[in-house]
Amino acid sequence: MSYVPSSELVARIADGDVRAAGRLMSRAEAGAEEARAALAEIYRRAGRAHVIGLTGVPGSGKSTLVAKMAQALRARGEKVGIVAVDPSSPYSGGAILGDRIRMTELANDPGVFIRSMATRGATGGMARAALDTVDILDVAGYSTIVIETVGVGQDEIEIAHASDSTIVVSAPGLGDEIQAIKAGILEIADIHVVSKCDRDDANRTLTDLKHMLALGALTRDKPLWQIPVVAVSSYTGQGIDALIARIDAHREVLKSTALGAQRRGRVAAFRLAKTAETVLLEGFRSAAATISAPLAQRLAQRASDPYSLARELINDTIRKEYSNELAR
Amino acid sequence: MSYVPSSELVARIADGDVRAAGRLMSRAEAGAEEARAALAEIYRRAGRAHVIGLTGVPGSGKSTLVAKMAQALRARGEKVGIVAVDPSSPYSGGAILGDRIRMTELANDPGVFIRSMATRGATGGMARAALDTVDILDVAGYSTIVIETVGVGQDEIEIAHASDSTIVVSAPGLGDEIQAIKAGILEIADIHVVSKCDRDDANRTLTDLKHMLALGALTRDKPLWQIPVVAVSSYTGQGIDALIARIDAHREVLKSTALGAQRRGRVAAFRLAKTAETVLLEGFRSAAATISAPLAQRLAQRASDPYSLARELINDTIRKEYSNELAR
Numbered sequence: 001m002s003y004v005p006s007s008e009l010v011a012r013i014a015d016g017d018v019r020a021a022g023r024l025m026s027r028a029e030a031g032a033e034e035a036r037a038a039l040a041e042i043y044r045r046a047g048r049a050h051v052i053g054l055t056g057v058p059g060s061g062k063s064t065l066v067a068k069m070a071q072a073l074r075a076r077g078e079k080v081g082i083v084a085v086d087p088s089s090p091y092s093g094g095a096i097l098g099d100r101i102r103m104t105e106l107a108n109d110p111g112v113f114i115r116s117m118a119t120r121g122a123t124g125g126m127a128r129a130a131l132d133t134v135d136i137l138d139v140a141g142y143s144t145i146v147i148e149t150v151g152v153g154q155d156e157i158e159i160a161h162a163s164d165s166t167i168v169v170s171a172p173g174l175g176d177e178i179q180a181i182k183a184g185i186l187e188i189a190d191i192h193v194v195s196k197c198d199r200d201d202a203n204r205t206l207t208d209l210k211h212m213l214a215l216g217a218l219t220r221d222k223p224l225w226q227i228p229v230v231a232v233s234s235y236t237g238q239g240i241d242a243l244i245a246r247i248d249a250h251r252e253v254l255k256s257t258a259l260g261a262q263r264r265g266r267v268a269a270f271r272l273a274k275t276a277e278t279v280l281l282e283g284f285r286s287a288a289a290t291i292s293a294p295l296a297q298r299l300a301q302r303a304s305d306p307y308s309l310a311r312e313l314i315n316d317t318i319r320k321e322y323s324n325e326l327a328r
Numbered sequence: 329m330s331y332v333p334s335s336e337l338v339a340r341i342a343d344g345d346v347r348a349a350g351r352l353m354s355r356a357e358a359g360a361e362e363a364r365a366a367l368a369e370i371y372r373r374a375g376r377a378h379v380i381g382l383t384g385v386p387g388s389g390k391s392t393l394v395a396k397m398a399q400a401l402r403a404r405g406e407k408v409g410i411v412a413v414d415p416s417s418p419y420s421g422g423a424i425l426g427d428r429i430r431m432t433e434l435a436n437d438p439g440v441f442i443r444s445m446a447t448r449g450a451t452g453g454m455a456r457a458a459l460d461t462v463d464i465l466d467v468a469g470y471s472t473i474v475i476e477t478v479g480v481g482q483d484e485i486e487i488a489h490a491s492d493s494t495i496v497v498s499a500p501g502l503g504d505e506i507q508a509i510k511a512g513i514l515e516i517a518d519i520h521v522v523s524k525c526d527r528d529d530a531n532r533t534l535t536d537l538k539h540m541l542a543l544g545a546l547t548r549d550k551p552l553w554q555i556p557v558v559a560v561s562s563y564t565g566q567g568i569d570a571l572i573a574r575i576d577a578h579r580e581v582l583k584s585t586a587l588g589a590q591r592r593g594r595v596a597a598f599r600l601a602k603t604a605e606t607v608l609l610e611g612f613r614s615a616a617a618t619i620s621a622p623l624a625q626r627l628a629q630r631a632s633d634p635y636s637l638a639r640e641l642i643n644d645t646i647r648k649e650y651s652n653e654l655a656r
Binding site: 036039040041043044046047058128131152153154155261264265267268269271272273275276277278279280281283284285288292293295296297299300302303304305306307308309310311313314315318322 | 364367368369371372374375386456459480481482483589592593595596597599600601603604605606607608609611612613616620621623624625627628630631632633634635636637638639641642643646650
């Protein structure tokens with residue numbers, strides 16, 4: 001299609017036009033100034049979809065699981081959006097992975113929209129763009145939206161947690177180092193999944209998780225919801241329906257108890273903070289770019305120290321960037 | 329020892345007092361206001377040590393390699409500092425790992441100082457604290473300092489690159505997903521290491537790396553230094569001496585060519601930017617904490633949008649935090 005102003009894209013998106021949706025997503029990712037009013041309108045209209053954040057360490061079989069979940073949701077007539085913030089996702093890099101699963105079937109289904117996002121070099125801005133993308137899919141009529149992130153790196157973990165239901169995927173047979181990384185993400189789960197449960201060693205992973213939950217360390221502050229552990233196999237299909245049932249149950253609890261408003265409040269607070277920090281840093285970086293060189297040189301010569309020079313740089317940029325704001 | 333003011337710690341550290349060094353590191357990590365002047369003094373005195381940043385994906389055998397390197401450097405009389413910014417490091421979590429290697433031998437050597445730093449929840453501040461720790465070890469007389477980070481997450485990669493010589497460790501036989509993550513870190517290497525070269529499949533990893541380097545994609549902008557690929561086995565000891573020789577050669581090139589000043593300039597610019605961003609964000613977060621709740625509530629109700637509210641929050645906090653600065 002020819003060039004369409006962002007303002008017009010919103011109406012098309014609300015009519016379910018996927019090309020318009022893709023167009024606005026690209027502008028959101030690029031941080032285009034022009035998309036801002038459209039994204040504001042999108043945000044005000046969104047809020048109907050159930051958003052699932054799904055994360056897990058590399059090798060836990062996240063993407064295959066998401067594909068299976070999407071198939072199950074499709075089977076009952078839902079439109080499904082998938083936002084993959086995962087450099088190893090087969091959606092974004094089929095050539096990198098052996099592509100053990102057939103994504104083409106899903107990708108050709110008009111009831112499924114898959115969007116891959118790069119993670120490298122987009123620190124901060126990535127969270128904002130991913131959540132904008134979710135809202136666009138929401139307004140476009142997708143009833144369940146899955147954000148898949150690889151569970152390494154603070155940003156990726158926070159994004160998975162900025163959802164209605166957070167699923168953490170564990171897998172048997174991963175190495176010790178991977179397990180150590182995993183420890184940082186277990187606590188954000190509303191639902192635990194143990195993948196590859198057709199394997200002999202899956203029972204140990206299941207038992208370990210249940211033991212941790214029984215110890216209560218991971219259930220505190222969530223008295224209205226008992227965190228389940230669901231064993232699935234994307235290979236045999238075992239457990240997928242049970243997982244969907246647990247997601248439905250969690251959604252129901254959010255709707256019928258105080259947990260829903262609490263959750264929306266937490267996600268909004270996170271989103272406000274993240275957006276503000278990104279905007280603040282972007283402004284700072286662009287202002288600092290033109291004035292930091294002499295300060296960096298003094299630092300390289302060890303003529304002053306990082307903290308003193310940082311303060312100087314901050315004060316100079318703030319004076320430059322915000323003097324008009326402050327004069328008002 | 330009883331309470332010692334930070335100002336006094338610097339003199340003790342310069343005398344090689346390791347307990348004083350540990351004390352100031354803890355204060356630096358905690359972000360203690362009181363440590364600031366001492367750290368400024370440390371920074372001005374530092375700059376003698378050769379700092380090696382070492383990173384690689386989980387499972388690449390980083391910690392074992394660092395231990396072997398430390399032994400080799402000790403054998404020629406160097407004092408060695410190790411800063412492990414790695415949640416899976418055996419230094420920090422021997423209980424998590426199977427502890428396949430004996431760290432006790434190293435840990436009991438007074439010529440080796442090992443400092444482990446947590447990574448979770450310390451976004452931004454971690455880089456600052458890690459680099460402060462390196463400077464403290466520098467002033468305390470450690471001649472080679474290795475910062476080990478796990479090569480996942482932007483922060484960890486940047487820290488490994490904020491060094492004189494950056495080593496990227498690859499290993500044979502890791503899964504596809506791990507390889508995909510790895511792609512993001514290859515370009516920062518001054519020296520490539522292929523670990524576990526006693527394995528049959530190590531040759532393929534070696535060939536792949538050399539092929540990439542031959543293609544030139546990873547060597548551009550570094551005409552004064554040919555990036556080598558060193559095969560090592562921490563198990564048999566093969567290649568460790570060759571690796572040390574390459575590090576020495578890189579150090580020599582930094583000393584004798586324009587590359588050294590260029591490198592120091594880049595690291596200083598990174599450190600200034602990182603410190604400033606951390607200080608700016610810390611100030612913003614503490615100021616925003618008291619005024620953001622009503623804005624987050626409006627966001628949760630979708631009465632406004634993230635960007636507009638973020639701008640409002642930023643302007644309010646800047647006005648609150650910097651009005652005195654700006655009035656001057």
